[in-house]
Amino acid sequence: xxxxxxxxxxxxxxxxxxxxxxxxxxxxxxxxxxxxxxxxxxxxxxxxxxxxxxxxxxxxxxxxxxxxxxxxxxxxxxxxxxxxxxxxxxxxxxxxxxxxxxxxxxxxxxxxxxxxxxxxxxxxxxxxxxxxxxxxxxxxxxxxxxxxxxxxxxxxxxxxxxxxxxxxxxxxxxxxxxxxxxxxxxxxxxxxxxxxxxxxxxxxxxxxxxxxxxxxxxxxxxxxxxxxxxxxx
Amino acid sequence: xxxxxxxxxxxxxxxxxxxxxxxxxxxxxxxxxxxxxxxxxxxxxxxxxxxxxxxxxxxxxxxxxxxxxxxxxxxxxxxxxxxxxxxxxxxxxxxxxxxxxxxxxxxxxxxxxxxxxxxxxxxxxxxxxxxxxxxxxxxxxxxxxxxxxxxxxxxxxxxxxxxxxxxxxxxxxxxxxxxxxxxxxxxxxxxxxxxxxxxxxxxxxxxxxxxxxxxxxxxxxxxxxxx
Numbered sequence: 001x002x003x004x005x006x007x008x009x010x011x012x013x014x015x016x017x018x019x020x021x022x023x024x025x026x027x028x029x030x031x032x033x034x035x036x037x038x039x040x041x042x043x044x045x046x047x048x049x050x051x052x053x054x055x056x057x058x059x060x061x062x063x064x065x066x067x068x069x070x071x072x073x074x075x076x077x078x079x080x081x082x083x084x085x086x087x088x089x090x091x092x093x094x095x096x097x098x099x100x101x102x103x104x105x106x107x108x109x110x111x112x113x114x115x116x117x118x119x120x121x122x123x124x125x126x127x128x129x130x131x132x133x134x135x136x137x138x139x140x141x142x143x144x145x146x147x148x149x150x151x152x153x154x155x156x157x158x159x160x161x162x163x164x165x166x167x168x169x170x171x172x173x174x175x176x177x178x179x180x181x182x183x184x185x186x187x188x189x190x191x192x193x194x195x196x197x198x199x200x201x202x203x204x205x206x207x208x209x210x211x212x213x214x215x216x217x218x219x220x221x222x223x224x225x226x227x228x229x230x231x232x233x
Numbered sequence: 234x235x236x237x238x239x240x241x242x243x244x245x246x247x248x249x250x251x252x253x254x255x256x257x258x259x260x261x262x263x264x265x266x267x268x269x270x271x272x273x274x275x276x277x278x279x280x281x282x283x284x285x286x287x288x289x290x291x292x293x294x295x296x297x298x299x300x301x302x303x304x305x306x307x308x309x310x311x312x313x314x315x316x317x318x319x320x321x322x323x324x325x326x327x328x329x330x331x332x333x334x335x336x337x338x339x340x341x342x343x344x345x346x347x348x349x350x351x352x353x354x355x356x357x358x359x360x361x362x363x364x365x366x367x368x369x370x371x372x373x374x375x376x377x378x379x380x381x382x383x384x385x386x387x388x389x390x391x392x393x394x395x396x397x398x399x400x401x402x403x404x405x406x407x408x409x410x411x412x413x414x415x416x417x418x419x420x421x422x423x424x425x426x427x428x429x430x431x432x433x434x435x436x437x438x439x440x441x442x443x444x445x446x447x448x449x450x451x452x453x454x455x456x457x458x459x460x
Contacts, residue, residue, distance in 0.1 A: 009249065017258050024265040037271045042278045043290060076303060107293060109454075133305070133412050152299040152450055155345050158412035179416035181343035183295050183454055206306055228456070230291025233331060 064222045065089060069117055071215040072201040076135045079149060079200035082114070082218060089114075089199035091225045095143065096194050099186040105227040107185040110138055112199055114221035116157045116174045121205060122213035133158040134216040135204040136178055140189065141196035148192070149200065153182045156204060185232055197225045292333075294455040298326040302345045302449035305412055313434075315360045315446035321370060321433040324362075327453045328431040335425055335460040340364050340374065341418045342432045344451035347411045359438035360408055360446035364419050365431050374419030376408055408446065422460075430455055 065084030074080040082089040089112075096105060119134040138153035159174040184197070203216045240260055241253035264273070300311040308314075313324050327342065342364060363375030408415060417432075432453055436445030 009251065009254075013251075017254070021258055021261055021265070024262045028265050028269060032265060032267045033269045034271075037269060038274060038279075038290075039271070041276045042274045109293075109456075135303075136414070152297060152452060154302065154450060155414035156302055156305060156412045157414060158305075176413065178414040179343065180414060181341045181416050181418075181454060182452055183293065185295070204303060206304065228291065228293050230293050230456070233292050233294050 065218075065220055069217055069219045071217050072203065073215055074202040075211070075214075076202040076204035079135070079137060079139070079202045081139075081147075082199040082201050082221060084221070089221050089223045090196060091198070091223060092141070092196040093225075094195065096227075097191065098184070098189050098194060099191060103227075104229045106230065106232045107183045107228045108140075108194070108197065109226040109228055110153075110180070110182050110184060110197060111224040111226070112138060112180040112222070114178050114199060115219040116176050116178050116216070117219050118215070118217040119158060119174055119203065120213075120215050120217070121203075121207065121211055131207045132203065132205040132214070134174065134178075134218070135202040136180065137200050138180060138182060138184075139198055139200050140184055140192075140194050141198075142189070142192040142194065144195055147196075147198070150182065150184065150188055152188075153180055155180055183228075197223070199223050290459055292331075292457045292459075294329050294331060294457070295452065296326060296329050297452035298450065300345075300449040300451075302347070305347055305449075308447070309449070311449075313448040313451070314444045315434045315436050315448070317436055317445050319435065321363065321365070321435050323365075324432045324434055324448055324451065327451055328429065329453055329455055330427065330429045331455075331457075332427050333423055333425065333457050333459075336423055337458045337460060338366075338421045338423055338428075338430070339418070339456040339458070340366070340371075340421065340430055341416065341454040342451070343414070343416045343454075344432070345449040346408045346413045346415045347447045347449065360434050360436045362408065362415060362417060362432060362434045362448075364417055365433050366421055366423070367429055370433065371419045371421065374417050376415060376417060 065082070065087055067084040067086040070082070070084060072080045072082070096103075098106060098108070114136065116134045116136075119132050121132050133156040136153075136155045136157065137149050137151075139147045139149045141147050155178055157174055157176055157178045184194070199221060201216050201218055203211075203214050205211050205214070238260075239257040241250075241257050243249055243253070243257075298311050301309045311326075313326075316322055324344075327344075342362070344362075346360075346362070361376055364371045430453065432451070434446065434448065438445075
């Protein structure tokens, strides 16, 4: 209680006045702060650039492939992890429950680009360029070993080819950048404990006959995973 | 406003009136209740996220639909078909409406696009996709060339399976190939109020038979950074 007219100043009344003032400051609502008052100098990271990263190498969780072209022969709907032979398209971190964690991380923002070079099938005939595609998806690791594909990140990439040409060599070239953006949140993971994110690839076909020699070929890629600390709406 | 000057100056030797003291305290309380400005906060005033109210600083929103696109020759439930009408068409399940403060929005739409399978090399379907905020199309958030109206008016609607306009093709006006993952993004400052973000698409070229394009699995993400 603050001192009022006629009261003597006491330790209690002065403490009360300052306690009221402190409470007001501590509980200042958002509306008390003028727009643009808070800059990056005042605030902690809202996108956790320093929160993910494997082991002792914290940083924005990025994986890049610059070490050459690689082929994938998994047939959709099974997938193989993407790598350039040296650097896998993989981000790992300490297990995280997106439904409840003390760090306030509510989601992971995944940014992925990959160069699709070829989707190739020896048995494909003329007029069938639309029959096969490179398949891509993002997967997360539940616990420390159980990888789960995320259906809403599945993408298919086909070439831009001349169906009147003969021979598969005319239409197996893709040369496209495939981009994927997605949020991994509790809607995806449920109660799983997430400890990694990776890019996966496969070969998908709609040929009527059996496939023989086939492959999806990828070249450069990048995979970035950013933890989001904000409120999920 | 950020510096508080106590209305009652107390000097050494003065007899302090409690009302004067209270008036000084009130000045600071009023500041904390509605007029905190940039200079009220020192550098790294909030050193950890734990010191912020949940939701302060950042909110994120997501809409979308997962469609099994593994058989791209089919039309699975949930497929959005771009109609043959020369207008921007809102893509189903890709609209977000929310109330924000003054904020910077990072908007991302990621989707599986497909034109009709080719009938000849030079007769693909072409459509264009764009982000829209409060009904305004974002020129920095669309596929291809935003200045395509003229070319569209010249050739749009003939419905014929004809040779592709070379100028259009070279300017990358739209999504011509079937089976193509697409991302469009934009960062937009907004004022306080209700905002609607959506993904729209419009046809630019199509053969006589079939539709003008398809969108399968899609996601719309908005990160709202408060200012």
